[in-house]
Amino acid sequence: CEACNEAEGVIRCKSCIGFHGWCKPCVVRVHKYLPFHQLEIWAGSCYEDISLGKLGFICF
Template identity: 35%
Template sequence: EGPPEPRKCSHCLGDGTYRCPDCFGRPLFCTSCCREIHRTHPFHRVEQWMGTHFQESSLRL
């Protein structure tokens, strides 16, 4: 499943490279917003868009 086009961060409208299946609505995030938002949600699983698919990623982006 691919992200919507254009891929926009749900917070700053930057490049939405990451998504979080554990967040309501599975929003897309840029790197900075993903780090900031998940600072208080360390157990959420983050996925990164790899060009053709999402792959599990680390918050140590």
């Protein structure tokens, strides 16, 4: 993960400029004000779409 350097960066954002790899807690923190960005998670052989909600984000 490029934010914490402690976990594997398995999530990327198609909406952000450049390539970024985040872990689940960091991608939620980084994208809490960007709920419409398109996220993908590495599924072992390819990337699959995933939402912030499925990663644990709750919008109040």
